[in-house]
Amino acid sequence: MRDMAAGPRVLLRRLRELMAEPLEPQERLDRIVREIAQNMVAEVCSLYVLRADSVLELYATEGLNPGAVHLAQLRLGQGLVGTIAASARALNLSDAQKHPAFAYLPETGEEIYNSFLGVPVLRAGRTLGVLVVQNRTKRHYRDDELEALETTAMVIAEMIATGDLARLTRPGLELDLRRPASFAGLSFNEGVGLGHVVLHEPRIVVTNLFNEDSDEETRRLEQALGSLRLSIDDMLERRDVAFEGEHRAVLEAYRMFANDRGWVRRLEEAVRNGLTAEAAVEKVQSDMRARMLHMTDPYLRERMSDFDDLANRLLRQLMGHGPEVLAATLPRDAIIVARSMGAAELLDYPRDRLRGLVLEDGAVTSHVVIVARAMGIPVAGQVKGAVSMAENGDAVIVDGDEGRIHLRPQPDVEAAYAEKVRFRARRQELYRELRKKPSSTKDGMHVDLLMNAGLAVDLPQLAESGAAGIGLFRTELQFMVAATFPRAEAQERLYRDVLDAARDKPVTFRTIDIGGDKVLPYFKSVAHEENPALGWRAIRLTLDRPALLRTQVRALLKAAGGRELRIMLPMVTEIGEIMQAREVIDREVRHLSRFAHDLPTLLKLGAMIEVPSLLWQLDELMRTVDFVSVGSNDLFQFVMATDRGNTQLSERFDPLSVPFLRVLKQIADAGHRVGTPVTLCGELAGRPISAMALIGLGYRSISMSPAAIGPVKAMLTELPLETLAAHLEAALEHPNAAKNMRADLLAFAEQHNIPL
Known part of the structure; x- marks a missing residue:
């Protein structure tokens, strides 16, 4: 035979x-x-x-x-x-x-x-x-x-x-x-980056293609498959994934694929035909990828990334490769291309060499996207096929404004984007010149333009942006980029560094806001929540786990010794929650006093207005706290019953609609009536047109990303506030209020030569 x-x-x-x-x-x-x-x-x-x-x-x-x-x-x-x-x-x-x-x-x-x-x-x-x-x-x-x-x-x-x-x-x-290739995805962070591809997990190049001994290669393949299966079993047994959740489902899929007899049989057949074990993995995976890319079933096509990751793990087992560290040889215009990555992994790359980030997966609320936004890096997400089509060193353009990338772009495309970058740079130069000018409207009303922050990498931007202070310091980011809970000493050190960098400028620290879409892999909150955004998160979680809040408050009090301290509570639903948190703070003040620690000269307690129930407690709230801050992102999604992460709804509901502007005006009016300072921090504050609306509604303090301060200030200095306020009041009170307030505001800006 x-x-x-x-x-x-x-x-x-x-x-x-x-x-x-x-x-x-x-x-x-x-x-x-x-x-x-x-x-x-x-x-x-x-x-x-x-x-x-x-x-x-x-x-x-x-x-x-x-x-x-x-x-x-x-x-x-x-x-x-x-x-x-x-x-x-x-x-x-x-x-x-x-x-x-x-x-x-x-x-x-x-x-x-x-x-x-x-x-x-x-x-x-x-x-x-x-x-x-x-x-x-x-x-x-x-x-x-x-x-x-x-x-x-x-x-x-x-x-x-x-x-x-x-x-x-x-x-x-x-x-x-x-060949040039373009990919459409979603905009996760604005900006444009020109540079060269750095694959976060570089493709392993198989150089040894032909085997000398099929039996030996089969043994190597079986040994590597055994090690792969053991590593997946080990991950599934670890405590941080030993409950229901999406990440466990992914690992279960990995285990199923790793034990798939059809896949293993094709690998063994390729080895029998004369390939090395690693070349067999490369061949079978390439064949599978080509077949699955032409399938119409979106679920099956999505599973391709699982197969790719599994094949890469198997190749690393066979070739003895550990995770490759590229930071040492990173080009000066690096654009990271990854299927997905953790926030801490992004921070491993030198910030001064990063020009952009491309993700095949993820969401606008992903931890890594939050960190990239804080670092001012343009991000395109949901860019399917980017990893398999890109090679290390390829020229690439990331258009974070449109959520597109251009691999190996044609010269005319590259020239057009280079001009766009130069134009943005010229605008940034104009914004830098505005830093020394008063933050006032054309008719002399002062408005505080504050910045949002959350990591040590944000601090240099306080001076560079000309911000009047930090209106929102997201303390949870320190927890999100760490492998375990940050110790009290580490928290205290970060908070002290922030206050030192701010000098005499105010800093508002928001207590840890985890839960919902901010999941800490080392913290088991609950097995499953149908609606995590409405669930056990933020102040609800820390009041139920008071040790978390006590540790953080103690670190804040010690770091702010001899200075003013501003603490803000997230996702407050009723006044009673503020009272409970104040008891925790008072207890820590008494504890530190007993041991003669240097305490803050002034302690101010504030609350975020994100939950609509507070709209019926506004006057009481304003009298209970020293200041309030409107979290416009969450407040909008709760008021309008709109998931802000749902791309199908992203164009359907506008934060500049009449109902939501009326809600925002109601809050600003309550603050003025009681005499409690009101700040708004959220995406609304960072766009010139919506910032213009906020100032017209009565907000005199808004907090945004550092990069947004320049464009907003350019708008502010040309804004005739009294005229706008009267225009807005008439529009919102009229029985037939304008259906498209955004168009109305754009027309107002054009009529008064306000740069947007």
Whole structure:
């Protein structure tokens, strides 16, 4: 009985010898197609390579007219070869000329051949070309012949990827490997970044393709699979994932895939055919990726990232690679491209070299996005396919305004974005000149422009932005980037550094706001919540876990010794919660006094207005606290019953609508009536048009990201406040209030030459 695996093994051995010989690229290709034809008893073997202009060019042939090499061409999707390239699927035909996609190229002389077997040349799921064998007799090629051709195509893909064939390309044409590509995603943070790709988890390059001993490679594969399964089991048994949740579901899927017999069988078959264990993983994964990318079922396509991650873990097991640290060799214009990453991982990269962040997954509320926003880095998220299509060092543009990226951009695209960056830089220079000017409207009303912060990396921006202080210091970010609960000493050290950096400027510390979308992996809150945004979070959580609040309050009191301290409570629902928190604070003050610690000269307690129930307790609230701050993001989603993370609703409800502006005016009026300072911190404060509306409603203190202060101040200095206030009051009180307040405000700005 014939050994079906002998043919592929012999072919791979001959290819290995050819790859080792010092040959010119064209001669090497000619020898390769000749070897394939002889091994498979084929009368024709041809290689077509995909160019950047979506044309497949004949690069080598055995059996067809040799004069057609580099002249015969097919468009992507044209003919059998073009169909294979477009679909990334093999074609096995006994009578090729009867196939509806058949296209006759007279220069090749292929009309006398009937049977046809063609496979895509794949690398990381991308089609780089097509490899074909043909015979005159009408026959279907066997599965082992198909496997041999696919394995050979993988070797050729590596030749293309290394750039060996670029020398054969005619002037003005490029191979598809350098083809420009654009991807649409979502805007997670505004801004534009031009730079070069740094893959957060660099693709492992398999250099050893051919095995010397199939039994030894099979043993290596089994050992690596065993280690992979053990590591997944270990992660599932750890306490931080030992309950229901999305991350556990992902790991359960990993375990299922790692034990999938179909996947393992394909790996073992590739090893038997002559590949090393790591080359087998690369080949099988590339085949699977190409197939799944063409599936219409979105769930199945999403599972591709699980398979990719699993394959990368297996490759690391086989090649002995630990996590690679790129920070030491990071380019000066690095744009990080990742499927997902943790907030702490982003902070491992030097800030002065980061120009942008691209994520295939994540959400605008992801921890890493919050940190990137604090660092002023443009972020595009939900950019599917970015990781597999990008290579380290590729030129890339991140358009955080539109949520798009451009890989290997054309010169005209790059020039357009470079001009956009220069324009933004010129505007930033104008904003820097405004720093020394009073923060007042055109008719002389002073407005405090404060900044939001949460990490030590934010502190230099206090001076650079010209902010009047820190209106919101998110203390939870320190917890989110840490592997365990920060000790009291670490908290105290951070708070002291913040107050030192602020000098005489006010700083408002919000007590830890975790829960909801801010999950700490080392803190088991609850097993599952149907509506986490409305659940056990913020002040509710810390009052139920008073040790958390006591530790933080003690650190704040000690850090602020001899200075003013402002503490703000998040997500207050009723006055009683403020009373409970005040008791905790008073207890810590008494404790520190007993041990003669230096205490703050003045302690002010405030509350955030985020929950609509406070709208019916406004006067009582204003008399209970020293100040209030409106959390416009949460307040809007609760008032309008709108999930701010739901992209289907993002264009449906406008924070500048009449109902919400009336709510905001009600809060500002209550503050003025009782004499309690009111600040608004949230996305509304950071956009010139909405900041204009807030000031017109009566807000004299707003807090925003440092980058937003310049544009808002430019608007403020040209704002005729009295005119705007009267205009807004009339519009909001009129029985037929303007349906589109945003358009009304834009028209007002244009009429009064207010820069937005």
